[in-house]
Amino acid sequence: MKWRSILERQALWDSETAIDLRLSEAEAVELYRNAPLHSLMNAAHQRRNAMHGAQTVTYLIDRNINYTNICTINCQFCSFYRPPGHAETYTQTIEEISSRIAELE
Numbered sequence: 001m002k003w004r005s006i007l008e009r010q011a012l013w014d015s016e017t018a019i020d021l022r023l024s025e026a027e028a029v030e031l032y033r034n035a036p037l038h039s040l041m042n043a044a045h046q047r048r049n050a051m052h053g054a055q056t057v058t059y060l061i062d063r064n065i066n067y068t069n070i071c072t073i074n075c076q077f078c079s080f081y082r083p084p085g086h087a088e089t090y091t092q093t094i095e096e097i098s099s100r101i102a103e104l105e
Contacts, residue, residue: 003035007043
C-alpha cells in the first residue's frame with residue numbers, strides 16, 4: 001500500500017460515526033519510510049481538527065525517564081552521558097522509576 005492512499009483513507013475518519021481507522025503495522029512502516037513529513041503533519045492536523053475542532057489543541061503529559069546516564073558511545077553532541085566509573089553516573093532503582101511515573105498521575 002502506498003503512503004498517499006493510507007493518508008486518503010485516514011481522511012475519511014468522522015467523529016460522528018467514529019469509524020476505527022487505526023493504522024496497521026505495515027501502514028505505519030510505509031508512512032514512516034516514505035511519506036513526506038509535511039504530508040504527515042497535515043494529516044495529523046486534519047485528524048485533530050476532526051476530533052476536537054479547530055479551536056482546540058490537545059497535548060499529552062509525558063516524561064522521558066532515563067534510568068541511567070552511563071554510556072560508552074561518546075557522542076560529540078551529548079552533554080547528558082557519563083562514562084562508566086565517572087563520579088556523576090547514576091542508575092535509578094525500580095522504586096525511583098516507579099515514583100517518577102507516579103508523579104504523572
